[in-house]
Amino acid sequence: MSYLGVNHDKCILCGVCVDSCPFGALKITGKLEVLDSCRLCKVCIKVCPEKALSVAEGSLTKSDLSSYRNVLVFAEQRDGELAGVVFELIGKGRELADKLGEQLNVVLLGHKTESMVEQLSKYPVDSIFVYDHQELTYYRPQPYASALEDLISHIKPSIFLIGATHVGRSLAPRIATRLRTGLTADCTVIDVKPNGELVQIRPAFGGNVMAQIVTPNHRPQFATVRPKVMQAAELAPSHPTQVIYRELEPEKLLSNISFLSIEPKPKETSITEADILICVGRGLRKAEDLAIVEELAEKLGGMVAVTRPLVEAGWAPQTRQVGLSGRTVRPKLFIACGVSGAIQMVAGMSGSEYIIAINKDKNAPIFEVAHLGLVGDMYEILPALVEELGRTLTKSKESR
Ligand SMILES: Cc1cc2nc3c(=O)[nH]c(=O)nc-3n(C[C@H](O)[C@H](O)[C@H](O)COP(=O)(O)OP(=O)(O)OC[C@H]3O[C@@H](n4cnc5c(N)ncnc54)[C@H](O)[C@@H]3O)c2cc1C
Incomplete structure (x- = not known):
């Protein structure tokens, strides 16, 4: 390099x-x-x-590689609240660290971090490194990158995992460049070989190939991981966790960006948070027909998601798109209506707990990932479902 x-x-x-x-x-x-x-x-x-x-x-020599040990996870926070992906990274990080017989450490940047530190210490984490400065309250690329660079050069982790969020996608390449190491973005599978080599797997060429990427000559081995892809860690309150506060020199906290005011965005529940998703695809004939899908979602207490063609047609916002170029979801129940099950779409929903597919083509690939398949016309099945649910809900209200 x-x-x-x-x-x-x-x-x-x-x-x-x-x-x-x-x-x-x-x-x-x-x-x-x-x-x-x-x-x-x-x-x-x-x-x-x-x-x-x-x-x-420059390239690191083998002896340099051996001086790197342990797994580090970035604990992203916004407004003093830890991002959901942090717990998924802790789950994966713990698994990798245990396989290698090494430690799992977490780094938290922010201000007034006490409650987040307390929350993190209930998980199976060995050490929490904290940079608590007012300048780190909100994400700003320069001081955040400087803090992480400082920690990485100090503790030399062999593996570093960051969530593939807006912040993670901005921060990770900066740090990789500063440290002159590689970076694999948007991993969907991560494993480690007994020799400590991290196998970073992610879809490539439009999802047709799962690329396996390794970083043989540089450390840390550095990956961003999509939210909702990995299993979140279980609480482990008895696991001993050390908390280490670190200082950063004032010039490293400087940034060209300053916050003049913060305008909170109206909170929209994301499809990634929903327990029940009704996902509709090109089986839908016109935008107005979304109403029947929305009615079903309302009756079930879920949300409507869509495939990419519906976003491209302008029938739904991109924030509702499931798949490789949309969101990855893991609801308890995923109902796919008029969705063929293209590989790029399935990449974003195959981790759902229970999948029901409604498709009039019995050979549609979506049936390969579905736990329950209904071969038929969604224009007949959905209204019937809505009607039946309406009857059941009324009965259960009456019996109360
Ligand atoms: C790089 C790349 C990234 C991509 N990312 C995404 C992504 O993130 N998300 C995504 O969704 N796609 C993505 N795609 C597009 C993807 O390849 C498919 O084209 C898309 O998922 C197809 O959407 P669909 O299933 O709604 O439509 P179709 O493939 O056209 O399928 C429609 C299905 O509806 C069924 N159907 C029709 N009428 C009815 C009816 N009345 N009742 C029941 N069933 C009916 C049909 O039998 C068919 O199976 C991506 C493609 C590329 C190349």
Whole structure:
């Protein structure tokens, strides 16, 4: 891997390179520092009067690899609340750490973190590393990346897992670049070989291939994991957990972004949180017919989800799309109506507890993942279901 190397013995800190860098990627902080915005354009190399800069090639040696141990999980929080994916990462992280006979550690960044630390310590975590600073209250890429870089260079984890959320997707590549290691985004399966090599599996080529990615020469082995794909950890209140507070130098907390005000978005329940989902596909003839699906969802206390063609037709928002390019869901009950079961769609729902499929084509692939299949016309089955549910609900109200 190529990077900009600085020969600090030759560098006289004249600042010519800093002024010439089109990406603002050089900084003098006692010594010349190369920031992660460096694009290796080589302008600085040309202007340096002391020939102190050059393109360097770097890779870690085997002995470097052996100095990395343990699994680290990023505990993402928003407004003092831990993201659901954190508990899924703890579940997976614990499994990996146990397989390797190593520790599972968690890192939490934020402000007024006490209740989150308490919550995390009820899970099977060995150590919680906390950076509690006002500047870390909300996600800002620079200080967050600096804190994680600080911790990783200190504890040297062999494996680092982050949720593939909006924050995770912004943060993970920054840290991977700073640490000059690889990153596998959006993993759906993760395992570890006895030699400690992390096998990072994710769909590729539109979901037609499951790519297995390893990071043989660099550490940490670094992956983002989609929410709702892994099983959440069980509580383990008797598991001993150590809490370690760490400080960050004030200049590392600086950011070009400041919060002027926070406007809370109206809370929309996400399909990823629903226990019951009625997912409708291209079997639906027109947008108005969504009403019958919505009625069924209402009767069952669930939500309506859709396949991609319905989003493309403008019949539903993208936030309702299940699948590879939509959301991954794991409800207790998933009813697929007029859905063929394309691989890209199934990738987002196959972890559902119970799947019912309604399709008029008995050979539709959706029946391969369904626990119960109804071969028939959804335009006949759905109204009948709604009517029957209506009768049952009225009866149960009367008998109360
Ligand atoms: C890179 C990539 C990413 C993708 N990501 C996603 C994704 O995230 N989510 C997604 O959904 N798709 C995704 N797709 C598209 C995917 O390949 C399929 O095209 C899509 O899932 C098909 O949607 P469908 O099942 O609604 O439609 P169709 O495949 O057209 O199936 C419609 C089904 O309805 C049945 N049907 C028709 N009428 C009735 C009726 N009256 N009663 C009962 N059954 C009926 C038919 O028999 C058929 O099986 C992606 C594709 C690519 C290439």
